[in-house]
Amino acid sequence: MSYQKYADIIIDISHENLDKTYQYTIPKEFFASAIIGALVVVPFGRGSRKINGYIVGLSNEPKIDIDRIKPIDHVVEGAPVIESHLIYLAHWIKETFGGTMNDALKTVMPIKKAVKIKEKRRIVSIKPYEELSLLYEEQKRKNNAARIRILEALLKNSYLDYDDVTKKLKISKPTITWLETNDVIKIESKQIYRNPIEKQDISYTPVTLSDEQEHIVENILRDYNEGIRNTYLIHGVTGSGKTEVYMEVISAVVASGKQVIVLIPEIALTYQTVNRFYSRFGDRISILNSRMSDGERYDQGLRAKNGEIDIMIGPRSALFTPFQNLGLIIIDEEHEGSYKSEATPKYHAIEVAKTRAKLTGAFVILGSATPSMESYYSATKGEYKLFHLSKRAKEASQPKIWVVDLREELRQKNRSIFSRKLKELIEDRLNKQEQIMLFINRRGYAGFVSCRSCGYVIKCSRCDVSMTSHVQGGYSRGKLLCHYCGSQEPMPNTCPVCGSKYIAAFGTGTQKIEEMVKREFPKARVLRMDADTTKNKGDHQKILSAFAHHKADILVGTQMIVKGHDFPLVTLVGIVAADLSLYAGDFRAGERTFQLLSQAAGRAGRDRIPGEVVIQTYNPEHYSIVTAAEGDYQSFYEQEMLYRSLMQYPPASHIMVILITAREEDLADKAIDHAGLVLKDYINTKQLSSKIIGPAPAGLAKVKDTYRRVIYIKEANYNYLVELKNYFEGYFNYSIQFAGCSLQVDFNPMSTY
Numbered sequence: 001m002s003y004q005k006y007a008d009i010i011i012d013i014s015h016e017n018l019d020k021t022y023q024y025t026i027p028k029e030f031f032a033s034a035i036i037g038a039l040v041v042v043p044f045g046r047g048s049r050k051i052n053g054y055i056v057g058l059s060n061e062p063k064i065d066i067d068r069i070k071p072i073d074h075v076v077e078g079a080p081v082i083e084s085h086l087i088y089l090a091h092w093i094k095e096t097f098g099g100t101m102n103d104a105l106k107t108v109m110p111i112k113k114a115v116k117i118k119e120k121r122r123i124v125s126i127k128p129y130e131e132l133s134l135l136y137e138e139q140k141r142k143n144n145a146a147r148i149r150i151l152e153a154l155l156k157n158s159y160l161d162y163d164d165v166t167k168k169l170k171i172s173k174p175t176i177t178w179l180e181t182n183d184v185i186k187i188e189s190k191q192i193y194r195n196p197i198e199k200q201d202i203s204y205t206p207v208t209l210s211d212e213q214e215h216i217v218e219n220i221l222r223d224y225n226e227g228i229r230n231t232y233l234i235h236g237v238t239g240s241g242k243t244e245v246y247m248e249v250i251s252a253v254v255a256s257g258k259q260v261i262v263l264i265p266e267i268a269l270t271y272q273t274v275n276r277f278y279s280r281f282g283d284r285i286s287i288l289n290s291r292m293s294d295g296e297r298y299d300q301g302l303r304a305k306n307g308e309i310d311i312m313i314g315p316r317s318a319l320f321t322p323f324q325n326l327g328l329i330i331i332d333e334e335h336e337g338s339y340k341s342e343a344t345p346k347y348h349a350i351e352v353a354k355t356r357a358k359l360t361g362a363f364v365i366l367g368s369a370t371p372s373m374e375s376y377y378s379a380t381k382g383e384y385k386l387f388h389l390s391k392r393a394k395e396a397s398q399p400k401i402w403v404v405d406l407r408e409e410l411r412q413k414n415r416s417i418f419s420r421k422l423k424e425l426i427e428d429r430l431n432k433q434e435q436i437m438l439f440i441n442r443r444g445y446a447g448f449v450s451c452r453s454c455g456y457v458i459k460c461s462r463c464d465v466s467m468t469s470h471v472q473g474g475y476s477r478g479k480l481l482c483h484y485c486g487s488q489e490p491m492p493n494t495c496p497v498c499g500s501k502y503i504a505a506f507g508t509g510t511q512k513i514e515e516m517v518k519r520e521f522p523k524a525r526v527l528r529m530d531a532d533t534t535k536n537k538g539d540h541q542k543i544l545s546a547f548a549h550h551k552a553d554i555l556v557g558t559q560m561i562v563k564g565h566d567f568p569l570v571t572l573v574g575i576v577a578a579d580l581s582l583y584a585g586d587f588r589a590g591e592r593t594f595q596l597l598s599q600a601a602g603r604a605g606r607d608r609i610p611g612e613v614v615i616q617t618y619n620p621e622h623y624s625i626v627t628a629a630e631g632d633y634q635s636f637y638e639q640e641m642l643y644r645s646l647m648q649y650p651p652a653s654h655i656m657v658i659l660i661t662a663r664e665e666d667l668a669d670k671a672i673d674h675a676g677l678v679l680k681d682y683i684n685t686k687q688l689s690s691k692i693i694g695p696a697p698a699g700l701a702k703v704k705d706t707y708r709r710v711i712y713i714k715e716a717n718y719n720y721l722v723e724l725k726n727y728f729e730g731y732f733n734y735s736i737q738f739a740g741c742s743l744q745v746d747f748n749p750m751s752t753y
């Protein structure tokens, strides 16, 4: 084998200015270990400071004068090596979503540092029994207590657990070394990986797939066996049997000698889910989650790499599991916002999964009860193969859904936050000792302004999203702001449509609802779950478990209560203020409302008792609410797509966000204005039809003494946006105008900034 002499290295500093590779020579002793993806220590800069880096390329050609190329100091032993296709993937992520190569490498390498592997060591006697007893007699004569103890033990057992010897027998290191050097014992060690899956005795009960399920499995596997690699979207309501379909396909892919990654939102990665996979695939599965230690996570990567497991189940980060022969990536609940990274690089798991699949000859299955607009759009364009599961697998009646018009309640002089219908049903359930979930789809800081009398909501005329009354930043109260374009309006005193004085910023917190529930239903036992009551690890589980054990009658909470949990006694779900997510001030508000309402409805009556759902709203005619109440995804999609096309929002077009932050307000303002000019210039010069929106203060205009300013750019061609990003990143890093500012780029954002 011939080794290469030069390595291209990415220096481990997250700073855009250093976002390029540097060439080093590889000293002979590292020829074998200096492979692509290896962690190395190199001298860097004038002072030749020792610094970490990753090898991203190898060659035999010096790129600069040989005398100026420094040698690698050393290759870090035992550090995780990044697979070469993951390095390519990192490069693609950096290009497609922005940020530095260093950020991207850290993303594809889930464990940032090598963690000491747990070892099981044992001491094995290598002397024949007679010799061992002679030695024992000799030590007895010499009165050497420690040696006597261990020899005695070795006479009884030819091998001993190392830890037992040191801890229980209290034998010190020198004694062990003495035995070793005198060829009495040898030490054997075996790596044991921490395994997060407990061995269990659960058996798999095979199900007979329905015709619909069978049809999907057959189609997917036919493609697979013919070497066709597609992306599939399975649209099927919760409980329609998607997971059974996944498992059937996984089984075939694993049987063909390949491995599978299953992405599930962390919140849905419950004990029951893991058990289901375990019962079918046994300990050939592993999981990743945020509660695991670095060591545990590192071990799972090693187990995958060494072929000890076939299936990795986990949230977004499981996407980078270093399988050697990946065959399939499944993304369940593919519409979930958590599949988009909030940290730079702000990549979307679906896009990365498709690219990783392409690099490795694998394929992708997406599944959801409420597919994202993006995925469904791709399916209608024929980029994904679309399948439907139309019925629930087990007989369960669909809940009855009531949409209550809150304007009518006001007309009937009911000013309480509970409509008469909801109140009546809550009382009914309390009497029957059944359970109730009250849900408020709150979206952070956004406070839109609406008329409680006619339902009118103030919107930005240019962006067609609700304006929000401002909370922080340099804006006085009483002003309304559009989070995209920054336009402002004074807060009106009366409704511009009906003249009523019941126009105000909308906002009801979970705490307030909890108080109202207690006042209105003093005998009910109430639990609350929101960001405040789940600050500590385990809080989440504690509340859900208490509710599951019927320690409370009513659970009040934010979106976190609607996901993934089965409470058979819940027969009533109340959505107290459906409008809160509908007017969140960003273009995904309607989609999110549809998803939340559909999921919330799915919570009611999941067992034998049929459920009821009450949706309270000031806008009962809004298509997101109407279609969710009817369970009509198709109709929702079509109406939402009209809006997205008209306004050039994704997936009809693409949006890139340029966020500039600075410690001084003046600096942030000047920088964003300058950025606007630079971007406009580029767009004009290249004769692009991209539209610039803003500059504007971000919705969160000031966070921790940092001022945030944004520009949104709409452009139908993603590649043009990437070019624009590359150009602007380069300009930003070298222009004095941006000194002291930071830049973040985001494509097709999940929410407003």
Ligand code: ADP
Pocket: 207, 208, 209, 210, 213, 236, 237, 238, 239, 240, 241, 242, 243, 244, 245, 393, 394
């Ligand atoms: P989803 O993933 O779409 O929510 P699941 O695969 O979890 O649906 O199925 C819901 C329930 O129905 C599970 O308990 C599952 O075991 C059961 N189930 C699914 N398909 C069948 C089938 N063909 N026959 C019997 N039970 C099924």
Ligand code: ZN
Pocket: 451, 452, 453, 454, 455, 456, 495, 496, 497, 498, 499, 500
């Ligand atoms: Zn009005």
Ligand code: ZN
Pocket: 460, 461, 462, 463, 464, 482, 483, 484, 485, 486, 487
């Ligand atoms: Zn606007």
